[in-house]
Amino acid sequence: MHNIIHIDAKWFYMIKKSQTYYLAIGEEPPYRTCKNKNDVSKVMFLVTVARPRFDTQGNEIFFEKIGLFSFVTKEAARRRSANRGRGTMETKPITSITKEVMKSFLINKMLPEIKAKWPTSHASETIYVQQDNAPCHIHDSDVDFHMAASNDGFDIRLISQPPNSPDLNILDLGYFKAIQVLQHHEAPKTIDDLVKLVEKSF
Template sequence: MKVSPSLIYSNFRYGNIKRHTNPLNPVLTDKNKKARVQFCLSMLEEDSLPHDPTFKSMENVIHIDEKWFNMTRKNEKYYLLPNEEDPYRTCKSKNFVTKVMLLAAIARPRFDVEGKEIFSGKIGIFPFITKLPAKRSSVNRAAGTMETKAMTSVKREIVRSVLINNVVPVILEKWPREDANSIIYIQQDNAKTHIDFNDKEFCEAVCQPANSPDLNVLDLDFLRAIDSLKYQEAPRTTEELVCAVEKAYQIFSSGLSNRIFLTLQSCMKAIMEVRGCNNYKIPHMKKFVLERYDQLPSQLKCDAKLYKDVMMDLIFEM
């Protein structure tokens, strides 16, 4: 830039230069963009169209997704007392840090008129692990001791088994009784390992558009927050890592989870505005302030003109 570093720093301090973290976004084809817009339109209440488009409350949609959780980062930041010794961490290989895949299922939490939680929306988080007896003795355990091992390869049959044998029974157990007769939709992405939405043994499923992590609350913010909470622990074994992730899942605030569902609705509105592209900024609603004054909406509205323009674009193939 051919200027002094002090000048750059001064401009940054006074707000003339801003810091920006630039993420990599999935490449979208025209077909992807059209599918994203159609998905967002499907999330509008039919009774509100076309004059007052309003997004569905999404209370009967359960979002599922998997994520690899690492035992530790390559570099950790610590804050130590002046005389405290530096932590010493070891690993056989920095490129092969122990990790476990877990499948998370989350629905929108519900609250009564007084704001008290009546349903957390937390269906559960399910690890892909196996328990096998140790073949040899070591300084840590005797031969035959049951050890927890992470699955290194998770195929469709395994995911299908977990969904049918673990996730669905928990849904039936935890789902609010007043909605026992309602249709429950389980939203997943189009990963090859995910169950086919035509599977007869599985309940109603909704496949979100391809290359659209911003249309799932787990990818949008939830799993990243869980990962950050998990690093408050210091797991040393696979079993401790699973326990740390499960603990982070349980202590995550239901209020924050509810806000992520509102963020999802605002993202859908933004996707419609940019006609399916992912080059948009997530709108800031000041949800914390609205919640503090008991003004946080449960459903966002979409501009009627935007809805009509998007429908016209779809008619003419965008």
């Protein structure tokens, strides 16, 4: 099937537990701290990609990168600290990714991006969104997803990846690896910094 959109989710960590550096003579090694090396801040991202499309003249009419969505929320700080005042909006990672959270992101974030970027000349074709079999992913026949996906004249269907299929390796071995390498070139100190760096790398 040509009209397949691949989606996958991945955790991105603020820092690695260990990292190799090549230092010049006399250069001080970089120093970073965290509360506990087993409790490094992390954010999950949902990536949506597909094959690019071209018209008869070879012009690209559809770019393969559809979207990158971070699982974060904005919350008001309950207490005052030395770095910010009480009530300041803070970015907090969603650490528990449930089926309801995933459904919300698929319907409210992913579907609008697909509909906005999919070429209008192919809008009447059936589009398949392929997910892996992670526990947090919703069922292929989810009613709420089907209703949202069938709006605006689109026919978008959710399908699951076959067992032991290499279909999503392009994300694990390609996009995710490349994004993480680029992201670790810099040193984010906050969740906002991490989100910006991953989006920039994408």
